[in-house]
Amino acid sequence: MKTSMHLKKLRPSLMVAILGLLLGQLSAAPVISQVQFPSQVGKYSKFEVTFQIGSSVAQNVQWPYDASPPAGVPAGTGISVDVLFSPDNWTTTYAQPAFYYQQFLDETRDGKPWFYPTGGFSWNGRFSPNKAGTWQFKIRAQDAGGSSESGPQTFAVTESPHPGFVRVSSRDSRYFEHDDGSHFVGLGYQASNLTETGFRTMQQNGIQLVRMWWTADSIFGSQWNPYVESRNSYLGYLPRTGLFAFTDNLTGQTSIKMRIDYEPAGNTDWFDGCRTLGVWGTPVEVKPNTDYRIKVTYRGFNITGPRNAAYPKYGFVVKTGGQVNTSFEAGSGTVLTNHGLDTPTSWGTLDGSWNSGGYNFLPYFFFVMENVTSGEVYVDTISMREDLGGGNYGPEIVHKPSMEHQNYFQQHSSYLIDKVVMWAEQYGVYLKPVILEKAEKIMRKIGFDGSFAGDNDAFFYGDYRNVTKVRWLQQAWWRYLQARWGYSPNIHSWELCNEGDPVSDRHFTMTDEMGKFFHSRVFGVPVGNGDGAKAAYSHPNAHMVTTSFWHSLPSDLFWANTRFPNVDYADVHAYISTGWQHNPAHETDAALYHLDYSADCRSNLDYFSAQRSLKTKPVIRGEAGIDRVTAQIENPDLARDVQGTWLHNYLWAGLDPGALHELYWWPNNRENQPGPDGQRGLHEIYRTCFDFLRTLPVNNGHYQDLQAGSSSQALRVVGQKDLVNGNAHLWIQNKQHTWRNVIDNVSISPASGTITLDGFSANSDYKVEWWNTYQLIVPGVSFRTDVVTASSTGMLTIPVAALVTDVAAKVVKANGSTPPTAPTGLSVTDIKP
Structure with a gap:
């Protein structure tokens, strides 16, 4: 057999x-x-x-x-x-x-x-x-x-x-590093263009880290599944799934089905009377001029009609053509199957056929209650297969044929992710995928005893460290992730869910359990079951894990809590509108927006880590955006900043010691607005910053806050120094040079002053390598080197004259001595021919 x-x-x-x-x-x-x-x-x-x-x-x-x-x-x-x-x-x-x-x-x-x-x-x-x-x-x-x-x-x-996989640095845990010890810079953003062209653009501009939602590809679970209701109703940011825990009156067993419902008052029920395939997600591929068999398995109840007596047929059908808002009407579009009616004693089927004509992709298909006055159906499976003749059929082409989405992993989107990971490897980009959805409807309906129950987010997060049915299904998914993509060094980390509950101990425990699983159990190595049990196993293909919250940075409760040692780095989401600082100055000053949150997150996490004798963690701001304190929508005036000053200052402020890795959310300005090179997109702004950062060994365990002094309040100075090796780097900005002042044509007064750095070797020479932060012709090339001699107390004094925009510098030990010269003429941007 x-x-x-x-x-x-x-x-x-x-x-x-x-x-x-x-x-x-x-x-x-x-x-x-x-x-x-x-x-x-x-x-x-x-x-x-x-x-x-x-x-x-x-x-x-x-x-x-x-x-x-x-x-x-x-x-x-x-x-x-x-x-x-x-x-x-x-x-x-x-x-x-x-x-x-x-x-x-x-x-x-x-x-x-x-x-x-x-x-x-x-x-x-x-x-x-x-x-x-x-x-x-x-x-x-x-x-x-x-x-x-x-x-x-x-x-x-x-x-x-x-260089290998990305890990938390063993020498300075504010940072990430590769297996070979080299610093992982990690400039990046929320992914928006995951084509090969998009990855090539990232590589060309030093963009290394992108966050992406694998939940939106609907490989596992019900959220973002391909069957879209006609009203396109949402629950928060998620579309309604239309799924229902259906109890079969014949067997008494309960399972997940898609409910399609039409009320006597019209399409007014919570459950829509029409679901459409082809609205979003990857389209269903078909062969042109090919016959396909359609088969839908369903149960029907209380189906009555006709609503329009001119058309005697009514019921549940599959149809194409016409518009979704008229799909309920007889005579609209083309019906492809029989009209399904009540099925009180067995499962029924819709059977039909369709010829693809000149199509390469399936057009909109409607699964709809046509011409009924009322009724409801519960769909089990939807199938389309090539009709090969003689009762033989080709492979299933519908990407998610079963409504029990929790029981399988969709292969079409998995194949697409294979391509994405391949391009990431080819172009040196690292992926931070979100792998579960906190509002996953099926997993919120399966109780701790394994039976279906009322919607409860506790069921998703789990019964703490006990393996329930939901946790078992999640672990099966985690195992699939490790099996299919865990081999890749270009998976930066796994993010449990987007913006989960920031005060839920169940969420905290689930994340730690995910860490145990990805670090050890998936490889067959056991870990202790309780709080504080750390997975010490080292597997060459293991990845970091984290999660995210809809507000705050719960360092005390979670990130720096000894109960949860298997979470590798902290993640914070803080737009100007949703963050805790509510500072209107951030609306106009992108550098300040970064610096304030970077300092706050670092001091908070470091404090609680030290209290528990723990190493601190890296922090990624997984979502950020320049909006307004009162509204979470990207500031539309950013589109007027044709030089991308907002992004420039936002990135260069990242030389600070807080080490907050920024992943900006909104793509429109970054992808579509012209930048310094006059071409569409602001990607080139990342390039110069990356070239400056990539040779800095900030993960070597010796870097600390620059603590620069400035003789001028008009200058902002951020950076770090390594006094063991005699190195430093700094970014000096005229504080008036904000994106708001640029687009408003505010006259910016040149700023002059002296910058002082202490702690260096007395009477020793140091080279100051000045970098034009706007240099685009040959990205990352410094434009002058000076030599500065430290005072008898180890103080370096660096003059700056007539600074209109900003400038960066690297300080290294040197031989010989020439008097330092204040850099001037720093407001000009070189443009690509």
């Missing part, structure tokens, strides 16, 4: 019955075969092995095997497949989970990516070896039928210049 390895969508009662039958008939362990792999890869490059597994009794190949899962999860349903790696003939072994992979044709049509399923599947294992030499691997599989292990295979790893 052969069991298909394709993911099957079965109603719970049928799944249990079939599982029991299979377990009674099959006892053989999984069979591993057709193993293919490269003979050589570079250090920190992807090693990918593909293989097949046969004779498995698993009913869901995307779930791990668990003989004793929590209540609500059927035992023994899945299969656990891991690839074991060793660089030293099995003295050391690293386990990396494998995953079930769907194959796609990969083309571009109509100017868009076109990924069409081939019907081929394989098991894949991905790993990035962290040292050169001879490595071995073997494959291990376990399901309810038993376990098996392949024989060892060998591959070679060559040296490469890759």
Whole structure:
């Protein structure tokens, strides 16, 4: 008896019955075969092995095997497949989970990516070896039928210049660094253009870190699923899912279905009377001039009609053409299926066909209550497959065919993320994905006992450190993340959720448990269950973890709390409007906006860390934006700043000791407004700042606040110094040179003065390398070097004359001596030809 390895969508009662039958008939362990792999890869490059597994009794190949899962999860349903790696003939072994992979044709049509399923599947294992030499691997599989292990295979790893994964610096934990100890600068923003062109632009301009929402790709869970209601109603920032915990009157079992409802008063119920496929997300690919079979499985109740007697047919249908607001009406659009009516004693189906004509992508398809006066349906699955004739059909083309979104990982968007990660690796960009949605409706409806219950965010965050059904499903997702993308050094970290509850101990505990899982448990290494139990295991492909909150920086409760040692860095969201400082001056002064929050976050986190004898953490401001104290919308006047002064000052203020890594939220001005080079977009502003920063070893453990003195109140000076090695860097700004003054054509008075730095070697010479922060022709080239001699008390005195905008400098030990000259003429921006 052969069991298909394709993911099957079965109603719970049928799944249990079939599982029991299979377990009674099959006892053989999984069979591993057709193993293919490269003979050589570079250090920190992807090693990918593909293989097949046969004779498995698993009913869901995307779930791990668990003989004793929590209540609500059927035992023994899945299969656990891991690839074991060793660089030293099995003295050391690293386990990396494998995953079930769907194959796609990969083309571009109509100017868009076109990924069409081939019907081929394989098991894949991905790993990035962290040292050169001879490595071995073997494959291990376990399901309810038993376990098996392949024989060892060998591959070679060559040296490469890759710096490795990103970690918290072991020498200065305000910063991140690579495995090789080099500083990770991490200039970046919220991702908006994740095409290869977008990644190339990032590389060209020193943009290293982007935050992206993988939840929006709807790989796992129900939020942002592709079936959009006709009214496009939202709950906060999330669209309504239309999902409902449906109890089958025939079996008494409850499962998730999509409810479509029409009331006698019209489309007035909470649940919409129409759901549309094709409005958002990646479009469904089709082959032109091809026949497709449509099949929808549903239960219908209380369906009455017709509303328009001129059209006698009524019911639940699939249709295309016309407009969504008229899709309820008979005669609008083209009906593609039968009219579904009540199904009191069994599951019903809509059956139909459609020819794609000249389309490469599916047009809008409406799943709608047509011409009814009332009624409701509960949709289980939606399927479209190529009609091959003779009762044969091609692979499923609908990206999310089952409404039980919690039970599988969507393969189409997974393949798209494969491409995104590949481009990130190719162009040296690092990704900070948000991996769960705090308002995930399915997980807020599954109680701690595994049964469906009323909506409660506690169910999502979990029963503290106990593994409930929801936590089990989340861990299955985390395992998939590590298996498919965890190999990549260009995953900066995993962010649990966007703006979760900032005072919830359940949220805090869940994040720490995620840290335990990603740092240790996913690799098969146990960790203590209680508070304060740290995962000490070191895996070469492990990543950092964090979360984010809708307000504040709860250092006392969470970031610097000894109960939660498995969270790697702090994340704060603070727009001018939503932050706690409420300073109107931030609306006009982007540098001050950064500096105030950087200093506040650093002092807060450092204080509570020191109180608990903990190392401090890096801090990323995962969302920020220049809006107004009274309104969370980007200040529209920024569009008038055609030189991007706001972004320039915002970035260069980052030379401060607070080390707040900034990820600006709004993309419009950054992507579309002209900058100093006169071209669309402000990306080049990042380039010069990156070139200045990338050679600074600020993670070496010796840097401290510059504590510069200034003879002029008109000058702002920020920076740091390394007195062990005699180095310093600083940014000097004329405080009047704000973006608001620039767009308002305010006359800026040149500022002059002397900058003093103490703590240097007495009577020693130091080179001051001046950088034009606006230099675009040859980015990052300094324009003059002076030599300054420290006084007998170790004081450096640096003159600045007639500064209209800003300037940066690096200070290093030097030989010889020439009198310093105050830089002048610093208000001119060199423009690319």
